[in-house]
Amino acid sequence: MKTIAIDAMGGEKAPEAVIKAVLRVKKELPHTQFVLFGDQTKIKSLLGNDISQIEIVNTTEVIKDDDEPVKAIRQKKDSSLVVAAQFVKQGKADALFSMGNTGAILASGIFIIGRIKGVARPGLMPTLPVKNSDDGFNMIDVGANAKSKPEYLLDWAKMASYYAEKVRGINNPRVGLLNNGAENDKGDDVHQKAYQLLLDSKLNFIGNIEGNELLDGKADVIATDGFTGNAVLKNIEGTSGVLIHLLKNSLLNNGLFVKLGALMIKKALKGLVSKFDVDKYGGAVLLGVNAPVVKTHGRSGERAVYFTLKQVDKILQEKIIDEFKAEFANKE
Known part of the structure; x- marks a missing residue:
């Protein structure tokens, strides 16, 4: 037991x-x-x-x-x-x-x-939503470390990839590196060196992922430094909350015809809200x-x-x- x-x-x-x-x-x-x-x-x-x-x-x-x-x-x-x-x-x-x-x-x-x-440094990892799947993606680190080294990002990616496979049931998880461009020479020294370490690893590394691609579902695991990860996490949580609030407000406070329209697309709206239902993903894990x-x-x-x-x-x-x-x- x-x-x-x-x-x-x-x-x-x-x-x-x-x-x-x-x-x-x-x-x-x-x-x-x-x-x-x-x-x-x-x-x-x-x-x-x-x-x-x-x-x-x-x-x-x-x-x-x-x-x-x-x-x-x-x-x-x-x-x-x-x-x-x-x-x-x-x-x-x-x-x-x-x-x-x-x-x-x-x-x-x-x-x-x-x-x-x-x-060397444990990393904090939540599961976050993506637009075309209910599986979501894991992002690590999201705030356990203020400063990062390339070796830390490699360790986090290894642990998160194993977690995605064994706990979330994803075969050969795709690993991406959060960066400010898709090219392999983008980012500061930490991210350029982390890119090479990930490329040389046995992980299913697919390259850099830009911030606007996070919710597209291109990767199952995203490795990032703790400072950036924390800022991105809070931005995703805040933006999703605001959008859902604005959507509900628009549908309920713009007259009878809008309310009738909302009833007609109720099922689709529930699906949208479900995408950002963070409860079902559980908590953040300190790996x-x-x-x-x-x-x-x-x-x-x-x-x-x-x-x-x-x-x-x-x-x-x-x-x-x-x-x-x-x-x-x-x-x-």
């Missing part, structure tokens, strides 16, 4: 959203144990009598969104996130999930759970640490947490961390 350590107190809708998701998902994952870390009184009141597959570990502190990440994990030793991460480090749990402070989650993964030997560390947005609700817990279980089933350890064992 696999065990997932869950920070039940992180996020805007915690612990309610977390508890509801656990109660829902455990029925589909009968061989998975869920350990909830947080205010025991609150958690028990939400669980009721349905406590099969569930363990509660009481903690007295919570890392808040405005806490400085590294300082917080060092000072708030009894926080739900830190105690959960310690459980993973000690082998009492196999994976960590939280929707709390992103920096603190990354720090917990890197400094408490620890990086895989041979991986390169000794156990799966997965986070969702702090504003996530029950549905997003439900899909993310299924994602974590799939990662554990495929034993991708063991594969990474074997891949990078002789690198250092």
Whole structure:
């Protein structure tokens, strides 16, 4: 039986959203144990009598969104996130999930759970939508590292490609490098050197991908430096949210005939909204640490947490961390 350590107190809708998701998902994952870390009184009141597959570990502190990440994990030793991460480090749990402070989650993964030997810098990787498929694409790194080296991008591409194959079921994933042009001599020294490393690797490298091509579905994995990746991720999330809001507003506030037209294309509109339904893709994974560390947005609700817990279980089933350890064992 696999065990997932869950920070039940992180996020805007915690612990309610977390508890509801656990109660829902455990029925589909009968061989998975869920350990909830947080205010025991609150958690028990939400669980009721349905406590099969569930363990509660009481903690007295919570890392808040405005806490400085590294300082917080060092000072708030009894926080739900830190105690959960310690459980993973000690082998009492196999994976960590939280929707709390992103920096603190990354720090917990890197400094408490620890990086895989041979991986210089772990990378944060979400799954994002594309226009002609429901599979989406993985982008790494999206903010775990402010500065990057070509070797980091190669490591991230290797791990993300393996993840795309084993967890998302994509055969021989296409790997692209986010750059400011399609030609192989585009970009700064980091990206030019990363291009050559990827070209010389055994990955299915298809070359540079420009920012306007990300959602076209040309690649299954996109490697990028953490600074650019974070900016692009927030731009995609913000733009998709604005477009859907404007579309709904236009259809509902421009008279009867527009509303009637909206009813006629209702099915097509649902398909469009579904493309940008990030909940179904699960959370962002910190690749390169000794156990799966997965986070969702702090504003996530029950549905997003439900899909993310299924994602974590799939990662554990495929034993991708063991594969990474074997891949990078002789690198250092």
